[in-house]
Amino acid sequence: MHKALFIDRDGVINKEKNYVYRIEDFEFMDGIFEVLKAFQSNSFRIIVVTNQAGIARGIYSEADFESVTKWMLDEFANQGIEISDVFFDPYHPVHGIGKYKKDSYDRKPRPGMLLKASEKHDIDMESSFLIGDKLSDIEAGSRAGLRHLFLLKSERYPEVEKSDFDYVLIDQLKDVLNFIDKNTDL
Numbered sequence: 001m002h003k004a005l006f007i008d009r010d011g012v013i014n015k016e017k018n019y020v021y022r023i024e025d026f027e028f029m030d031g032i033f034e035v036l037k038a039f040q041s042n043s044f045r046i047i048v049v050t051n052q053a054g055i056a057r058g059i060y061s062e063a064d065f066e067s068v069t070k071w072m073l074d075e076f077a078n079q080g081i082e083i084s085d086v087f088f089d090p091y092h093p094v095h096g097i098g099k100y101k102k103d104s105y106d107r108k109p110r111p112g113m114l115l116k117a118s119e120k121h122d123i124d125m126e127s128s129f130l131i132g133d134k135l136s137d138i139e140a141g142s143r144a145g146l147r148h149l150f151l152l153k154s155e156r157y158p159e160v161e162k163s164d165f166d167y168v169l170i171d172q173l174k175d176v177l178n179f180i181d182k183n184t185d186l
């Protein structure tokens with residue numbers, strides 16, 4: 001089995017803006033390369049899990065998402081960072097148009113994407129980590145059996161710190177590095 005870092009995209013990998021689907025709007029977060037390199041060198045697989053309701057709403061297409069994703073993966077590769085997989089959910093239960101109107105088990109806070117990723121990559125959830133910027137990320141992680149859950153403080157989504165799920169609130173991405181060492185048993 002492998003351990004993984006599950007990472008949300010908008011607000012964690014790239015700065016949160018309204019619907020990032022163009023390369024020119026994609027701005028990497030401070031510390032993201034350093035953090036992913038550190039996880040990688042501690043033998044974590046890096047797996048992106050992202051809700052993309054902009055597709056459901058018809059703001060951009062799956063092809064748009066895929067092309068910005070390809071660019072993002074190339075930028076990571078240039079930094080020596082390998083992303084093992086990218087899972088995205090293009091649906092929305094209310095605002096989805098046509099086939100994209102669906103109450104999807106993959107859409108966070110539901111755990112579908114994480115469970116699929118776990119099975120596909122043979123992930124040990126107990127020793128894996130998740131970083132998100134919304135409580136829906138934390139909830140999905142908790143429901144998927146993750147125990148190391150990190151909520152990055154966000155100006156845009158100032159979360160109430162009260163939640164049914166245990167997580168660590170971090171001010172900046174690299175604060176998560178303080179927690180890797182405890183977890184090198186695999």
Ligand SMILES: [Mg+2]
Binds near residue numbers: 012132133
């Ligand atoms: Mg986010």
